[in-house]
Each structure stands twice: as C-alpha cells, then as structure tokens.
Amino acid sequence: MTELTWQRRHVISLADFTPNDYETVLQTAVSFLEVLSRRNKKVPTLQSKVVANLFFESSTRTRNSFELAAKRLSADTLNFAPGTSSLSKGETILDTARTFLAMGTDIMVIRHQSAGVPLAIARDMDALSGKVAILNAGDGKHEHPSQALLDLLTLCMYLNPKTPTAKDLKGKKVAIVGDILHSRVARSNLWSLLTNGADVHLAAPPTLLPPEFAEYGAKIHYSLDPALEDADFVMTLRLQMERMGQFLIPSLREYHAKYGITRDRLAKCAPNVQVLHPGPVNRGVEISSDLMDDPRLSLIDKQVTNGVAIRMSLLYLLGTAI
The missing domain is CATH 3.40.50.1370 (Aspartate/ornithine carbamoyltransferase)
Known part of the structure; x- marks a missing residue:
C-alpha cells in the first residue's frame, strides 16, 4: 500500500485534492471511529492547541460536530457568534480573524454565507504568521x-x-x-x-x-x-x-x-x-x-456519526502539520 502523507496547511476546496489526500483523511478518520467506540472517547492529540469555530452563518450539525471533534482531540475551543460580536460595531471579518490569531488560535474553522471568505482569511493569516490552519466549513455556494x-x-x-x-x-x-x-x-x-x-x-x-x-x-x-x-x-x-x-x-x-x-x-x-x-x-x-x-x-444517521470522525481527522492532520 502507498504510504499516506499530508502536506496541506489549509482545507479550502476539494478541487485539488489528490487520491492520496482522500485516502489519508479516510484512513485517519477510520482510526478515530475506533476511538469514538471506546468508553473513554478522548485522546490527547491536540492538547494545548486552540481551535476557533468562526461561524458567520447559522449552523447546527457542522458547528457542533467540529466543536465535539476538537474536544475529543483535547484541544481548547473558542466559539464565535456574529450576533454578539464586534461585527455589529463595524469590525471587519479579517479584523475578527486577526483578533483570534492574537489569542493564539492554531486552527480556524470558517463558515460564511459568501463564497471566498475562508480563502481570503487563509491568505491574510499566511501573510501575517504562516502558522494558522484554515478549514472551510462551508462558504456560500462554493464548497463544503x-x-x-x-x-x-x-x-x-x-x-x-x-x-x-x-x-x-x-x-x-x-x-x-x-x-x-x-x-x-x-x-x-x-x-x-x-x-x-x-x-x-x-x-x-x-x-x-x-x-x-x-x-x-x-x-x-x-x-x-x-x-x-x-x-x-x-x-x-x-x-x-x-x-x-x-x-x-x-x-x-x-x-x-x-x-x-x-x-x-x-x-x-x-x-x-x-x-x-x-x-x-x-x-x-x-x-x-x-x-x-x-x-x-x-x-443519514451514519453520516452524522461519521462527521465527527472526519472532522477529528481534518483537525488532527492540520494541527500536527502546523
């Protein structure tokens, strides 16, 4: 079997994913499904890492799935809600992301109603530090x-x-x-x-x-x-x-x-x-x-269960590649 490798800093789109990328995510998720079947469902893999869930658009399944995945990996989590944020006072989306960068965030999970926002934040974070991973949790009509x-x-x-x-x-x-x-x-x-x-x-x-x-x-x-x-x-x-x-x-x-x-x-x-x-x-x-x-x-129920394992896989791969 071909050795599985991971070299991605961000996951914005699947348009350029290779068969190796898919297989790496899949096999890593399968290992986490085994973890989720145990009595103790937590592993210390991302201990001391900070995952910020920046959901500028409403979500139930995706947001909670990412939060649970991060906690199963022992990461610290920050959650963002636009209705109670400084966006209502005129702050820009990029300034919001920069605020979370200044707090020491390692991975930003971004959902936005407009296509291209996760990519724009990724480019901004790369220019500022090069040490933050961006994961697209759904942007407009673009990708998920x-x-x-x-x-x-x-x-x-x-x-x-x-x-x-x-x-x-x-x-x-x-x-x-x-x-x-x-x-x-x-x-x-x-x-x-x-x-x-x-x-x-x-x-x-x-x-x-x-x-x-x-x-x-x-x-x-x-x-x-x-x-x-x-x-x-x-x-x-x-x-x-x-x-x-x-x-x-x-x-x-x-x-x-x-x-x-x-x-x-x-x-x-x-x-x-x-x-x-x-x-x-x-x-x-x-x-x-x-x-x-x-x-x-x-x-349909299996999709929801598998969602936690896949998101654990993505957070793990991005978090250990930083």
Whole structure:
C-alpha cells in the first residue's frame, strides 16, 4: 500500500485534492471511529492547541460536530457568534480573524454565507504568521469539504465495513438529486466522487441544475428516472429556500411529485441502494419521512456519526502539520 502523507496547511476546496489526500483523511478518520467506540472517547492529540469555530452563518450539525471533534482531540475551543460580536460595531471579518490569531488560535474553522471568505482569511493569516490552519466549513455556494469527506467515508464504509478505502467507489453509480444550483455540498461531492472513480449523475429541475455541471464530468438529467436507474447510492439535497431570490420551482408539492425520493422510486435503483442527505431535511419534500427513518435504506444517521470522525481527522492532520 502507498504510504499516506499530508502536506496541506489549509482545507479550502476539494478541487485539488489528490487520491492520496482522500485516502489519508479516510484512513485517519477510520482510526478515530475506533476511538469514538471506546468508553473513554478522548485522546490527547491536540492538547494545548486552540481551535476557533468562526461561524458567520447559522449552523447546527457542522458547528457542533467540529466543536465535539476538537474536544475529543483535547484541544481548547473558542466559539464565535456574529450576533454578539464586534461585527455589529463595524469590525471587519479579517479584523475578527486577526483578533483570534492574537489569542493564539492554531486552527480556524470558517463558515460564511459568501463564497471566498475562508480563502481570503487563509491568505491574510499566511501573510501575517504562516502558522494558522484554515478549514472551510462551508462558504456560500462554493464548497463544503468536510461534508463531502464524511459522505465519502459513509459510502466506503457501507461498501467495505472492515477496511474501507476510497478505491471502493470506483464504478459505483451515485445520483445526486435536488437543489444543485445553490448547493456547496454538491460541488464538493462532485470533486470527491469523480476523483475516486464514481459514476455521478445529477438530477433536478432545469432552474436548479446549470448545464455547466456537465463540464466537471457528471451526467445531467432534468427528469429523475434516468438518474436513479441502477444507482448504487442516492444523495438527495435540501431545497435552500433562503437562497432562492426568485420562484425557481412551482411549489413544494410539485417538486416532491417529480423529484422527491420515495420507496417506489427506489425500485429503479440497484437492489441494495442506500439513501443519503446532508441535512437539515425537509421531510416529505426531498425525501419521504418513512424512507428517511428506515435504517435498511437510509445512511443519514451514519453520516452524522461519521462527521465527527472526519472532522477529528481534518483537525488532527492540520494541527500536527502546523
């Protein structure tokens, strides 16, 4: 087996991740899953390191997952909430980051509603010190690397529970269905899945699926059936109504009728098909409620569990590379 190495200072995008990068994150996460199964779930790996969670945009799963991951690694954590910060007094985002740098922060986990903010902070931190790692926890419609990596781990563990590897995805058909236009999760998953040899199909109404996604190597469908045919996995995405500035779908009822994932529709997929969703879920819109709660068909709960291990992996790799 090729020796796994890690040379990244920041994780901003998966667009330039190599197969080695994916495998390193994956295998490190698998080792942390073993740690999380123990009675004592903490390890001293990042003891004395400071992880700052700078979430300029609301989040539940991602923010809490990163905080728990940092604490499991014994790091000290700082949490930022824009509503009670000096941003309301006119402070800039970069000045906020510089304040956390002055406090001795080693890793900054950044979420922002605008694309490019984590990269801008990374460049500023590099110019100031070169000793702070930046981890993109979701920026606008750009990317969400840790979500795609936990999805990768979830898929590979389903295919090969004992010794999961990114190579297990080669040739597997993955259908991504939903609001692809606004989805940073879809963009990061495209890089991850295509780099590791998956056959990726995108399905959505034309208003939510720009044709340029075909340039990345995915197959585009404006009706659901061709995307689902013989699919090994179906990843459905939330309709991001808060990002829609215009009427892009006639109604939620019509969307579900044409693109909602149900048991009947899964009959077109491969016999052992599994369903994923990055959350939060609009039950009865993107996916039927009974399907979401069926452990025989749904990997959604496993995605949440694997999220802590993946984020431990990323924090560990960045923290030990500083």
